[in-house]
Amino acid sequence: MLQSTTVNRQITLASRPEGAPHQDNFKLLDGPLPTIGAGEILLRTVYLSLDPYMRGRMSAVKSYAEPVGLGEVMVGGTVTQVVASNHDGFQPGDWVLSYSGWQDYSVSDGSGLIKLDPESAPLSYALGILGMPGFTAYMGLLDIGQPKAGETVVVAAATGPVGATVAQIAKLKGCRVVGIAGGEDKCQFAVRKLGLDACINHKDEDFSAQLEKSCPRGIDVYFENVGGKVFEAVLPLLNTGARIPVCGLISQYNATSLPVGEDKLPLLMRHILTKRLTVKGFIIFDDYGHRYDEFARDMSQWLASGKIHYREQLIDGLEQAPQSLIGMLEGKNFGKVVIRVGDETPALG
Amino acid sequence: MLQSTTVNRQITLASRPEGAPHQDNFKLLDGPLPTIGAGEILLRTVYLSLDPYMRGRMSAVKSYAEPVGLGEVMVGGTVTQVVASNHDGFQPGDWVLSYSGWQDYSVSDGSGLIKLDPESAPLSYALGILGMPGFTAYMGLLDIGQPKAGETVVVAAATGPVGATVAQIAKLKGCRVVGIAGGEDKCQFAVRKLGLDACINHKDEDFSAQLEKSCPRGIDVYFENVGGKVFEAVLPLLNTGARIPVCGLISQYNATSLPVGEDKLPLLMRHILTKRLTVKGFIIFDDYGHRYDEFARDMSQWLASGKIHYREQLIDGLEQAPQSLIGMLEGKNFGKVVIRVGDETPALG
Numbered sequence: 255m256l257q258s259t260t261v262n263r264q265i266t267l268a269s270r271p272e273g274a275p276h277q278d279n280f281k282l283l284d285g286p287l288p289t290i291g292a293g294e295i296l297l298r299t300v301y302l303s304l305d306p307y308m309r310g311r312m313s314a315v316k317s318y319a320e321p322v323g324l325g326e327v328m329v330g331g332t333v334t335q336v337v338a339s340n341h342d343g344f345q346p347g348d349w350v351l352s353y354s355g356w357q358d359y360s361v362s363d364g365s366g367l368i369k370l371d372p373e374s375a376p377l378s379y380a381l382g383i384l385g386m387p388g389f390t391a392y393m394g395l396l397d398i399g400q401p402k403a404g405e406t407v408v409v410a411a412a413t414g415p416v417g418a419t420v421a422q423i424a425k426l427k428g429c430r431v432v433g434i435a436g437g438e439d440k441c442q443f444a445v446r447k448l449g450l451d452a453c454i455n456h457k458d459e460d461f462s463a464q465l466e467k468s469c470p471r472g473i474d475v476y477f478e479n480v481g482g483k484v485f486e487a488v489l490p491l492l493n494t495g496a497r498i499p500v501c502g503l504i505s506q507y508n509a510t511s512l513p514v515g516e517d518k519l520p521l522l523m524r525h526i527l528t529k530r531l532t533v534k535g536f537i538i539f540d541d542y543g544h545r546y547d548e549f550a551r552d553m554s555q556w557l558a559s560g561k562i563h564y565r566e567q568l569i570d571g572l573e574q575a576p577q578s579l580i581g582m583l584e585g586k587n588f589g590k591v592v593i594r595v596g597d598e599t600p601a602l603g
Numbered sequence: 604m605l606q607s608t609t610v611n612r613q614i615t616l617a618s619r620p621e622g623a624p625h626q627d628n629f630k631l632l633d634g635p636l637p638t639i640g641a642g643e644i645l646l647r648t649v650y651l652s653l654d655p656y657m658r659g660r661m662s663a664v665k666s667y668a669e670p671v672g673l674g675e676v677m678v679g680g681t682v683t684q685v686v687a688s689n690h691d692g693f694q695p696g697d698w699v700l701s702y703s704g705w706q707d708y709s710v711s712d713g714s715g716l717i718k719l720d721p722e723s724a725p726l727s728y729a730l731g732i733l734g735m736p737g738f739t740a741y742m743g744l745l746d747i748g749q750p751k752a753g754e755t756v757v758v759a760a761a762t763g764p765v766g767a768t769v770a771q772i773a774k775l776k777g778c779r780v781v782g783i784a785g786g787e788d789k790c791q792f793a794v795r796k797l798g799l800d801a802c803i804n805h806k807d808e809d810f811s812a813q814l815e816k817s818c819p820r821g822i823d824v825y826f827e828n829v830g831g832k833v834f835e836a837v838l839p840l841l842n843t844g845a846r847i848p849v850c851g852l853i854s855q856y857n858a859t860s861l862p863v864g865e866d867k868l869p870l871l872m873r874h875i876l877t878k879r880l881t882v883k884g885f886i887i888f889d890d891y892g893h894r895y896d897e898f899a900r901d902m903s904q905w906l907a908s909g910k911i912h913y914r915e916q917l918i919d920g921l922e923q924a925p926q927s928l929i930g931m932l933e934g935k936n937f938g939k940v941v942i943r944v945g946d947e948t949p950a951l952g
Contacts, residue, residue, distance in 0.1 A: 310877075317876075317877040318843070318876075318877045318878075318879070478872075481869060481872055482869070485868075485872070486868075494667075500872065500875050500876050501876075502876065503869070503872055503873060503876055506869050506872070506873065509869070512865040512866055512867060512869060512870060513865075513866045513869065514864065514865060514866065515863065515866055516861040516862075516863060516866060517861055517862045517863065517864055517865060517866050517867050517868070518861060518866055518867075518868040519834075519835075519866070519867040519868045519870070519871050520830060520831070520852070520855050520858070520861060520862065521861060521868070522868050522871060523827075523830050523834070523849065523852055523855070524852060524855065526849050526882055526883070526884040527667075527849045527850075527851065527852055527884040528659075528666040528667045528884070529667075529884065530667070530883075530884040530885050530886055530889070530890060531882075531883070531884050532881070532882075532883045532884075533875055533880075533881075533882040533883070534875070534879075534880070534881045534882070534883075535875040535876040535877070535878065535879045535880050535881075536879050537879055540879070541879065
């Protein structure tokens with residue numbers, strides 16, 4: 255469905271999921287275009303980022319941010335274009351990075367907006383390799399992971415926007431890099447296109463044995479994106495002094511209760527103690543916002559010189575967002591998922 | 604039994620414990636005095652340190668150090684006096700800190716020995732407040748815990764040699780300090796003698812509720828010595844950005860298997876992610892050996908000015924070591940346990 259100049263489509267949270275989200279948890283509404291007051295800007299959404307953290311916002315429990323309220327528009331990072339402006343700092347036609355959420359149009363007073371230069375990089379990159387996921391990969395790996403040349407770095411979700419970036423930066427730093435991904439096609443991509451030393455399919459029955467074989471000198475850095483059985487396979491392979499940046503736990507997000515069986519918390523603590531592990535969670539802009547320029551400089555250079563490969567999965571249509579998020583939580587995406595809500599040069603309906 | 608000039612009593616590891624150690628796991632042997640060759644020194648043990656890590660050495664599994672072999676003398680830090688010397692650097696009568704283990708006499712080539720000045724502090728302090736436990740408390744709290752004035756620091760095993768030191772340093776840094784200990788007497792000591800703001804008896808049925816009430820602004824630093832239910836009570840109270848130095852897990856050392864029930868590992872990881880926790884294990888001399896002087900300077904000043912209180916539990920007789928270690932693992936000690944193997948000024952038998 256084409257973007258309209260008179261209708262504002264919005265996807266709201268209709269109900270909170272129990273376990274995996276369903277289409278029914280979302281509601282697509284048609285509303286009027288918002289109007290702007292003094293000092294305000296009307297933004298048209300072109301690209302909407304889908305990210306695993308959104309599952310957390312759908313629950314009533316506060317994690318690191320407040321949940322989305324029932325009936326409220328789903329949140330999300332967006333690349334938007336200024337349509338109308340009562341703000342001196344923004345002109346119609348300007349491109350900005352905003353947090354407008356799952357809707358065609360939004361109103362801003364300008365705070366928190368970051369202007370984008372459409373000449374310097376594809377606009378959607380601001381939601382991925384040059385934005386939150388890329389920054390997360392960069393700081394998590396370099397500041398918490400502290401990889402040294404010759405060390406072994408294991409990256410979960412190795413073809414996702416964070417994992418693929420972590421893996422390639424680790425290669426640039428001279429590490430042996432072993433990826434973990436869900437599928438043969440993803441693993442082949444990780445080795446052939448991203449240049450990883452090995453990539454293991456966590457759906458293989460002998461996944462743990464393969465991982466051990468691929469890490470003959472143990473694991474020095476494990477970049478945690480997934481949790482669950484992948485983490486349990488990594489744990490015994492960690493070397494003394496290993497570092498674990500904890501960036502995400504996608505395998506847990508849909509869980510409604512703790513698994514039952516052996517309680518492995520004491521096992522983890524024993525590994526932390528006897529191997530002197532560092533396990534550290536982080537939220538990129540809260541912890542590292544002041545170092546964004548450092549990242550942007552390095553990453554722009556790496557992209558320009560072809561040292562970092564970036565894969566995007568562009569999906570057309572705001573109405574595809576719910577199913578795309580549901581699929582991402584099941585590992586069905588391949589690369590950074592971006593919803594194209596409208597055209598960069600709109601053929602308005 | 605008095606120390607002899609002709610017999611070397613040694614306590615060896617007779618068998619490996621399943622679960623809690625028993626007297627049968629140890630064997631007291633009488634042997635001849637060792638003789639020294641060129642460049643060697645004969646040392647007489649006066650004080651033997653007992654520490655929780657010794658339980659780990661009794662198991663066949665390598666933790667951070669090699670296990671004690673069956674039939675070998677139990678390891679341990681000791682304050683010893685030079686009896687005879689073929690080494691230019693050591694004279695009979697010199698006091699040295701050594702790692703001579705559970706025996707009356709030992710031979711050294713001088714490597715790793717640290718000379719002690721009997722005038723500067725009680726000799727046994729080198730095994731406690733001025734030695735490994737004090738150094739562990741100092742670096743674990745200050746380097747990993749990074750306490751800031753006004754923050755809440757929770758310390759497990761708050762009257763043990765490490766915990767009591769952590770707690771008092773945290774008070775010196777202007778923190779609210781809440782201890783956890785196993786017994787009313789220990790808790791009273793922690794508040795009245797050590798100056799803690801509160802101390803909770805983990806044997807109380809409403810322990811978790813008491814802890815929560817004592818930490819109205821949450822927990823910023825949790826110094827982990829014990830693991831188990833204490834850690835589980837702390838976990839939900841941790842603030843965003845909290846730090847957890849992992850120094851020991853005494854409640855787990857005698858475990859023969861993982862507990863069964865809910866697997867709380869995913870819960871811990873979720874806390875680490877959403878609260879941006881830092882959880883870090885450390886082994887004091889491996890990680891911080893190069894910063895010993897800094898510690899020794901600060902701690903000597905604090906002791907001299909009465910800012911740090913130190914409680915020792917001196918137990919007479921090498922033959923008491925097995926039962927004392929067994930009791931320590933059950934939390935029966937009160938303060939730093941030191942076995943007086945011989946007199947400082949020997950009345951030799």
